[in-house]
Every structure is written in structure tokens, then in C-alpha cells.
Amino acid sequence: QVQLVESGGGLVQPGGSLRLSCAASGSMFSIYTMGWYRQAPGKQRELVASITSGGSTNYVDSVKGRFTISRDNVRNTVRLQMNSLKPEDTAVYYCNAKFMADYWGQGTQVTVSS
DSSP states (O other), X not given: OOOEEXXXXXXXXXXXXXXXXXEEOSSOXXXXXXXXXXXXXXXXXXXXXXXXXXXXXXXXXXXXXXXXXXXXXXXXXEEEEEOSOOGGGOEEEEEEEESSSEEEOOOEEEXXXX
């Protein structure tokens, strides 16, 4: 069982930056593929970015060049640096851990508005 706790959401103006963090419990963090998903009102949850145990990353096209996912296997954390934020990035962001099963955090709200 893995427990995930997100932090770092909030309200930011268009063009601004936020950094989301996800702290994971357990001793097997390094073998999980970690990801950030988001869900906007009335829309399906979508994968924003993921990073494998080997450090390979993947991004949805709409965030390429603006968001960066990283992981720290010593501190059991995964981060999402979000720059040049747009109103359409507004959503609840969820941390995900994947290894033979999916584990989810409780979500953190990101609102991009002037």
C-alpha cells in the first residue's frame, strides 16, 4: 500500500508558476512509475506528465515546454514544476503511483486566473 500526499496548489495569475510536490510512503518508491494527472470540471481525468523508475519522462502535448516532472528517490518525492501557466491549466491535480496497481493522492487545486 502506498500513501501519496500532494501539496503546492493554489491560485496564480496567467503566466505565473507553481510547483506541486507529492510525498510517498513506503520503501518501494524507486520502482514506481510516478505521474501527475489533472481533472477540470466537466472533463475526464488526463495524464499530464509521468516519470519512470529509470527517469524517462512523458508529457501531454499541451504542457510540453512549460511543465517539468522530477523525482527524488531518497526523499520519496515527485514534483511538477509548472511555468507559463494558462487558465486552461486550472484543475485538480492528482499524484499517481503505478506498479501492478494504481495509487492516488487526494488531489490539490490549481487555479489560474487574473
